[in-house]
Amino acid sequence: MVTHIKSLKYTINTGDTVLKELTIFLKKNKYSNYFILCDENTLQHCLPLVITNCTPLVNAHIIEIESGETNKTIEIVINCWHTLLENNADKNALLINLGGGVISDLGGFTASTYKRGIDFINIPTTLLAMADASVGGKTGFDFGGLKNSIGTITQPKAVFIYPAFLNTLSQRHINNGLAEVFKIALINNKVFWDYLKTNTKNYLQLITKSVALKNKVVLKDPTDKGVRKALNFGHTIGHAIESLYLNTKNELLHGEAIVIGMILESHIALQKKLVTKTEFVEIITVLYSNFELKKHLSFTSNQLLQLIKNDKKNSNSKLKFALVNKIGGCKVDAEVTLDQIQKAITYFKTNY
Amino acid sequence: MVTHIKSLKYTINTGDTVLKELTIFLKKNKYSNYFILCDENTLQHCLPLVITNCTPLVNAHIIEIESGETNKTIEIVINCWHTLLENNADKNALLINLGGGVISDLGGFTASTYKRGIDFINIPTTLLAMADASVGGKTGFDFGGLKNSIGTITQPKAVFIYPAFLNTLSQRHINNGLAEVFKIALINNKVFWDYLKTNTKNYLQLITKSVALKNKVVLKDPTDKGVRKALNFGHTIGHAIESLYLNTKNELLHGEAIVIGMILESHIALQKKLVTKTEFVEIITVLYSNFELKKHLSFTSNQLLQLIKNDKKNSNSKLKFALVNKIGGCKVDAEVTLDQIQKAITYFKTNY
Numbered sequence: 001m002v003t004h005i006k007s008l009k010y011t012i013n014t015g016d017t018v019l020k021e022l023t024i025f026l027k028k029n030k031y032s033n034y035f036i037l038c039d040e041n042t043l044q045h046c047l048p049l050v051i052t053n054c055t056p057l058v059n060a061h062i063i064e065i066e067s068g069e070t071n072k073t074i075e076i077v078i079n080c081w082h083t084l085l086e087n088n089a090d091k092n093a094l095l096i097n098l099g100g101g102v103i104s105d106l107g108g109f110t111a112s113t114y115k116r117g118i119d120f121i122n123i124p125t126t127l128l129a130m131a132d133a134s135v136g137g138k139t140g141f142d143f144g145g146l147k148n149s150i151g152t153i154t155q156p157k158a159v160f161i162y163p164a165f166l167n168t169l170s171q172r173h174i175n176n177g178l179a180e181v182f183k184i185a186l187i188n189n190k191v192f193w194d195y196l197k198t199n200t201k202n203y204l205q206l207i208t209k210s211v212a213l214k215n216k217v218v219l220k221d222p223t224d225k226g227v228r229k230a231l232n233f234g235h236t237i238g239h240a241i242e243s244l245y246l247n248t249k250n251e252l253l254h255g256e257a258i259v260i261g262m263i264l265e266s267h268i269a270l271q272k273k274l275v276t277k278t279e280f281v282e283i284i285t286v287l288y289s290n291f292e293l294k295k296h297l298s299f300t301s302n303q304l305l306q307l308i309k310n311d312k313k314n315s316n317s318k319l320k321f322a323l324v325n326k327i328g329g330c331k332v333d334a335e336v337t338l339d340q341i342q343k344a345i346t347y348f349k350t351n352y
Numbered sequence: 353m354v355t356h357i358k359s360l361k362y363t364i365n366t367g368d369t370v371l372k373e374l375t376i377f378l379k380k381n382k383y384s385n386y387f388i389l390c391d392e393n394t395l396q397h398c399l400p401l402v403i404t405n406c407t408p409l410v411n412a413h414i415i416e417i418e419s420g421e422t423n424k425t426i427e428i429v430i431n432c433w434h435t436l437l438e439n440n441a442d443k444n445a446l447l448i449n450l451g452g453g454v455i456s457d458l459g460g461f462t463a464s465t466y467k468r469g470i471d472f473i474n475i476p477t478t479l480l481a482m483a484d485a486s487v488g489g490k491t492g493f494d495f496g497g498l499k500n501s502i503g504t505i506t507q508p509k510a511v512f513i514y515p516a517f518l519n520t521l522s523q524r525h526i527n528n529g530l531a532e533v534f535k536i537a538l539i540n541n542k543v544f545w546d547y548l549k550t551n552t553k554n555y556l557q558l559i560t561k562s563v564a565l566k567n568k569v570v571l572k573d574p575t576d577k578g579v580r581k582a583l584n585f586g587h588t589i590g591h592a593i594e595s596l597y598l599n600t601k602n603e604l605l606h607g608e609a610i611v612i613g614m615i616l617e618s619h620i621a622l623q624k625k626l627v628t629k630t631e632f633v634e635i636i637t638v639l640y641s642n643f644e645l646k647k648h649l650s651f652t653s654n655q656l657l658q659l660i661k662n663d664k665k666n667s668n669s670k671l672k673f674a675l676v677n678k679i680g681g682c683k684v685d686a687e688v689t690l691d692q693i694q695k696a697i698t699y700f701k702t703n704y
Contacts, residue, residue, distance in 0.1 A: 078426060085496040088662065113465070116492060116503045116576070140468060144437040151468045152504060224468070310440060 003208050007155070007215050008222055012135055014161040014208055019053035022123070022160045026056045029157070031094040031119070034060035035084060037107040038098045039067035045168045046098055046125050060096070061087050065106070069254070070247055072102050072141045074150070080110040091115050094157075100126035101133030101254065104156075105148070108139030112154035119157045125165040127177025127203060128255055131210040132184075134159050136218045136231075142246070146310055147239040153223055161211075163204045172253065174203075175291055179255030181210045182290065183262060186283065187233045188213050190328030197286060230330035232322045234262035237341070240307035244299050252294060259291045260348070266324055267344040268336055274325040282327065301345045305338055355560050359507070359567050360574055364487055366513040366560055371405035374475070374512045378408045381509070383446040383471070386412035387436060389459040390450045391419035397520045398450055398477050412448070413439050417458070421606070422599055424454050424493045426502070432462040443467050446509075452478035453485030453606065456508075457500070460491030464506035471509045477517040479529025479555060480607055483562040484536075486511050488570045488583075494598070498662055499591040505575055513563075515556045524605065526555075527643060531607030533562045534642065535614060538635065539585045540565050542680030549638060582682035584674045586614035589693070592659035596651050604646060611643045612700070618676055619696040620688055626677040634679065653697045657690055 002015035013021050026034070034057055038047055043064055051057050063083050065076050084093070097107035097120060104122045111120035124134035140151020166174070178200060185193040192209055200206070214231065221228035238254075238261025245252045263284055270280040308319065318335055325331040354367035365373045378386070386409055390399055395416055403409050415435050417428050436445070449459035449472060456474045463472035476486035492503020518526070530552060537545040544561055552558070566583065573580035590606075590613025597604045615636055622632040660671065670687055677683040 074426075074430060081502055082496060085498070085501065085662065113492075113502050113504055115501060116490065116505055138468065140465075144434060146437070149437065149467060150433055150465050152465055153468055310437065 005208075005212055005215055007135065007159075008137070008219065010155055010158050012159040012161065012211055012215065014130075014163070014204070014211070016162070016164065018160045018162045019050060022050075022121075022158075023054045023056060025121075025158055025160075026054065026094075029094070029119075031092055032090050033087070033093040034096060035063055035087070035089060035093060036060045036096045036098055037063045037065065037080065037103055037110070039065055039103060041067050041168075042099045042103070042125050046123075046165055049162075049164075050098060050123065057096075065103075067099075067102070069102055069142070069242075069251075072106055074141060074143060076106060077110055077141060080106070081114055084110070084114050089114065089118065091118055093118050095120040096123060097121070097134075097156075098123045098125060100124065100129045104129055104134050105138070105140055105151070108137070108154060108156065109141060109151055112139055112152045117154070121158045121160065122156045123160045123162065126169060127166055127174050127207070128180060129177075130161045130163070130166075130207045131177050132180035132214065134161070135211050135214055137222065138224075142243075145243055146307070147243055155222075161207060163207065166203055176253040176255035178206075179258045179262075179291065181206050182287065183234055183258065184210050184213050184231070186262070186327065187230050187322070187324055187330035188217065188328060190326075193286075193327055196290075200290065227332065229322045229332040233324055233330055234258045234265055236308060236319075236321050237261040237264045237304070237344075240304050241297070241299065243307050244303055245297075250294065250297065256291075256294055259287055260293060260297075263287055264341075264344040264348050265321060267347050268321065268340050269323040269325065269334075271340050271343060272323065272334065272336075274323050274331060274334070279324075279327055283324065301342055304345065305341060308341065357560075357564055357567055359487065359511075360489070360571065362507055362510050364511040364513065364563055364567065366482075366515070366556070366563070368514070368516065370512045370514045371402060374402075374473075374510075375406045375408060377473075377510055377512075378406065378446075381446070381471075383444055384442050385439070385445040386448060387415055387439070387441060387445060388412045388448045388450055389415045389417065389432065389455055389462075391417055391455060393419050393520075394451045394455070394477050398475075398517055401514075401516075402450060402475065409448075417455075419451075419454070421454055421494070421594075421603075424458055426493060426495060428458060429462055429493055432458065433466055436462070436466050441466065441470065443470055445470050447472040448475060449473070449486075449508075450475045450477060452476065452481045456481055456486050457491055457503070458493055460489070460506060460508065461493060461503055464491055464504045469506070473510045473512065474508045475512050475514065478521060479518055479526050479559070480532060481529075482513045482515070482518075482559045483529050484532035484566065486513070487563050487566055489574065490576075494595075497595055498659070499595050501662075507574075513559060515559065518555055528605040528607035530558075531610045531614075531643065533558050534639065535586055535610065536562050536565050536583070538614070538679065539582050539674070539676055539682035540569065540680060542678075545638075545679055548642075552642065579684065581674045581684040585676055585682055586610045586617055588660060588671075588673050589613040589616045589656070589696075592656050593649070593651065595659050596655055597649075602646065602649065608643075608646055611639055612645060612649075614676075615639055616693075616696040616700050617673060619699050620673065620692050621675040621677065623692050623695060624675065624686065624688075626675050626683060626686070631676075631679055635676065653694055656697065657693060660693065
């Protein structure tokens, strides 16, 4: 069975027979050339399955990059551009991003800028990418020590979500994706939030629901100027924490950083009286009971504040956050002071 | 007097009092920060005039890069991204491209990718940029030995054309711009082509007419998938010749390469019977009488053909050209064979 969700001029297809749909998609669109971007993990665990079930791809060019957020750099993008050029990719070539969020971010950026834009599709292989990153059109890479500081908003031509890929993931990587599932529920849908309190194992259902909710937000505001900013809840502080531990032995996965970000930003929402004490306690209780927070995080307030000041979401030198304002709701462009962030950090350090 | 031409969500303003309009534009849009991208020439000859006549810019950050097509590289883009980050440019910052086509291409790309897109405006300072490059939203840089092989299509928020900047240009650089003026006339408007035969000195009129004609084409096909490709007439071969002489002592200006490209591609149009012998003779007579072609071009057919094969405009491994099909008309996606290109090269080498 395959579920189809319509987005901006493209369809998100989810289900066990989705690779058949991919074959139909490829036959319908007459591309000149196929390129598949993958890392050493998806090359081994996912690519054979894709090629076996989708014969048009048997002669596709494979572009392999090293896995991990530390490789989401301009250097890797440059290598991808070179590979496309060397293999005579023309404007009618297709880039297939087979992997997690790093692959779809990098591949999406590469495709959206190569010869001023070629088509790309996403085949997410992690829960994080299936439930969140592969949908919405945000592409890019980390630059100058800041997460996703360079990028474009360019929609894929289609997304194919094949849940069987999840079987190869560790629990840590499953939790990495669950963080974004809890986030979309918390800021957007109380019913889904309540459901998640007791149901986190039916991944296909979680993916379908998350993607449907995220997609509705993206459709209202594709270019991230208004309501879409709600999706950034937990990400202003979360990205700063993620940046801080990039390239260290305490490196955090994206979702791990976002859970901490959600806790701190919920505390700021409490300080600003956007949520009641009861709501705040509910939020952090649910988060603490579902996620094991990494210990040994020894950041100082100053380190975090410096990174937060340079966040993409700020404007006119004011700190602007998306903040939960009820279970299932969010206020965007909420002004936050350094003092409020400081208090949230102190709270977190005392209690975790 | 200022002429206003409406384009895709932005206005192209042309005239002697245009810097006043710029001041009004800046006051209306509440940007957090201004950055002006210029080269050593526009820094000296144009920037003081802009700042004197537009006081909001008195504290703008200046980003200076070295002039010339050889600097239209990813390295310079990286430097620009760094400068924006180091000066805390947020999503509400404005980048002002003050210069010729290299500046607006590079600056447009930098802005369209920085924090997934900030606003930019173009203040063209050469005839080429005024009549052509500053309008239409094509951004990018040269990569892998190919012109504009990486880029985006992103529209500026406004264009301000101040004709007095032309006073500082040499005749060679005026001719550089006239090449694109002749091109738009040849492929789009016989009346304008006939006018140009005897009138090439009223630059303000030429700019206004060229921009209006180009803008009409861009509005019909912003993403360059259909009729807009007509603007590429002369550019498939022209870009290849330009690439070939980049970084050599025979370096050609863009317009100089495009004139040669137009001559060769007109010969291909003749071979394909898209134009009559009479039309072909008229085209090359007008071009030869208005442009002095650079001597000592010693390219081989093989060198050119290799570059042409990798041109952006090709698809499905077929060579696709935009070709003049009457004085004032153009056919896009015309299939061209290597043999036809070869014959055009032989014709050019024998006759020039």
